[in-house]
Amino acid sequence: GAGVSQSPRYKVAKRGQDVALRCDPISGHVSLFWYQQALGQGPEFLTYFQNEAQLDKSGLPSDRFFAERPEGSVSTLKIQRTQQEDSAVYLCASSLGTGQETQYFGPGTRLLVL
Amino acid sequence: GENVEQHPSTLSVQEGDSAVIKCTYSDSASNYFPWYKQELGKRPQLIIDIRSNVGEKKDQRIAVTLNKTAKHFSLHITETQPEDSAVYFCAASSLGQGGKLIFGQGTELSVKP
Numbered sequence: 386g387a388g389v390s391q392s393p394r395y396k397v398a399k400r401g402q403d404v405a406l407r408c409d410p411i412s413g414h415v416s417l418f419w420y421q422q423a424l425g426q427g428p429e430f431l432t433y434f435q436n437e438a439q440l441d442k443s444g445l446p447s448d449r450f451f452a453e454r455p456e457g458s459v460s461t462l463k464i465q466r467t468q469q470e471d472s473a474v475y476l477c478a479s480s481l482g483t484g485q486e487t488q489y490f491g492p493g494t495r496l497l498v499l
Numbered sequence: 500g501e502n503v504e505q506h507p508s509t510l511s512v513q514e515g516d517s518a519v520i521k522c523t524y525s526d527s528a529s530n531y532f533p534w535y536k537q538e539l540g541k542r543p544q545l546i547i548d549i550r551s552n553v554g555e556k557k558d559q560r561i562a563v564t565l566n567k568t569a570k571h572f573s574l575h576i577t578e579t580q581p582e583d584s585a586v587y588f589c590a591a592s593s594l595g596q597g598g599k600l601i602f603g604q605g606t607e608l609s610v611k612p
Contacts, residue, residue: 389542416598427505427588427602428543440597476542485531485550485598490542 389491397497398467406462406494410479417460420476467498501526503591505603520606522589523571529591532572538585579610
């Protein structure tokens with residue numbers, strides 16, 4: 386079956402631009418996570434949705450970062466006024482239930498801010 | 500909050516040898532410990548996981564051990580093959596956090612033929 390997909394796969398933005406990153410989770414998966422992975426580092430948690438409810442946004446680095454999942458399926462991570470330190474791979478993951486189940490990752494969106 | 504430390508950062512072994520990667524965690528409430536393999540430019544993929552009610556779990560050439568008292572867990576790969584070359588990440592999660600994973604810094608494993 387189809388796995389988690391993300392678009393775009395690559396995004397180059399000029400400093401100050403706004404970007405929107407999309408995640409399509411596995412159909413029927415209740416939980417959706419966003420992680421940020423800097424070069425050579427492990428993924429770092431950004432935010433978590435259970436259906437359409439954003440239950441944890443403790444990892445969002447600043448108020449320039451905003452995520453939504455309005456219908457409990459597709460999610461969008463938006464970064465406003467991008468800065469060079471936002472350059473990273475943004476990974477989306479989904480899991481079937483609401484607990485500690487296997488998280489299936491998407492291929493990521495590589496964001497480069499110039 | 501939870502902190503996960505992973506060692507070593509790089510590991511080079513000869514094909515057929517064993518490889519061991521170790522992680523420690525800080526939050527005694529953590530009870531779920533997955534391991535992910537990430538090939539260059541690819542998505543992380545789960546290879547094995549363990550829960551705190553189990554001390555060891557094995558799946559073919561891969562095994563994970565957990566010591567709750569010492570708050571550390573390890574990944575063991577036996578009979579390594581060149582296709583095992585990748586970056587491996589450990590992670591920890593605690594009940595009540597919704598499945599949020601805290602990852603280690605990663606270990607780059609190189610298996611030389």
